[in-house]
Amino acid sequence: MGLLEEYEIDMTQVATPEYNNKPADDIYEFTLGDVYIQEGSKKQPEKRWIIFKYLLGEDGTDYSELFGLPTDPSNPTPAEVQRLGFYKQRLMALGVAAEDLNTVTSDELVGTTGTLELRTTKGKDGNEYQNIRNFKVAGSGTTAKPAVAKAATAVDNPFAN
Numbered sequence: 001m002g003l004l005e006e007y008e009i010d011m012t013q014v015a016t017p018e019y020n021n022k023p024a025d026d027i028y029e030f031t032l033g034d035v036y037i038q039e040g041s042k043k044q045p046e047k048r049w050i051i052f053k054y055l056l057g058e059d060g061t062d063y064s065e066l067f068g069l070p071t072d073p074s075n076p077t078p079a080e081v082q083r084l085g086f087y088k089q090r091l092m093a094l095g096v097a098a099e100d101l102n103t104v105t106s107d108e109l110v111g112t113t114g115t116l117e118l119r120t121t122k123g124k125d126g127n128e129y130q131n132i133r134n135f136k137v138a139g140s141g142t143t144a145k146p147a148v149a150k151a152a153t154a155v156d157n158p159f160a161n
Contacts, residue, residue: 022130023063027117028056030063032094035106037069046071050087052109054116063118065090065132093135113138 004011034053040046048069053062067087070076076084088101094112096104114137120130 022120023056023061023118025118025120025130027115027134028054028063030054030056030114030116032110032112033062035109038066052090063130063132090135093137095137 031054032052033055034051036051036053038049038051040048049066050069052065052067054065055062067090068080068083070080070084091101091104091109092098094109096109114135116132116136117134118130119133120128123129
């Protein structure tokens with residue numbers, strides 16, 4: 001007699017949780033479900049982030065992408081400026097025009113659809129980080145960071161005539 005037999009629970013119908021509530025590394029269709037600013041956390045109460053919450057696939061699993069904001073906006077550090085660059089890159093990938101980067105609202109972004117790839121890598125500190133790759137908005141025809149085109153040579157393509 002199994003441990004749960006008297007409860008008539010079929011364990012084949014129970015899903016196992018993802019490690020650390022992360023979705024599996026894969027390519028997903030997404031809908032941008034929310035964009036908001038979070039003021040602090042338990043570990044870092046003085047920090048602020050802009051958070052993009054993506055709904056993935058048909059089941060609506062969510063994935064959050066965080067962009068750190070400068071502690072002192074009038075005097076950002078080089079690292080904080082770099083993080084703002086990643087935020088700018090994401091806004092542009094979402095189709096926000098350069099002249100609208102400072103005025104775009106959450107309402108203008110929520111509902112955007114497309115595809116993205118989640119990929120986990122190990123950082124220099126030994127921790128694993130899951131990041132977005134190959135971000136593409138539906139109907140845009142381009143990814144967020146296209147590869148630089150160069151002329152193919154016989155070395156690049158041995159099948160070229």
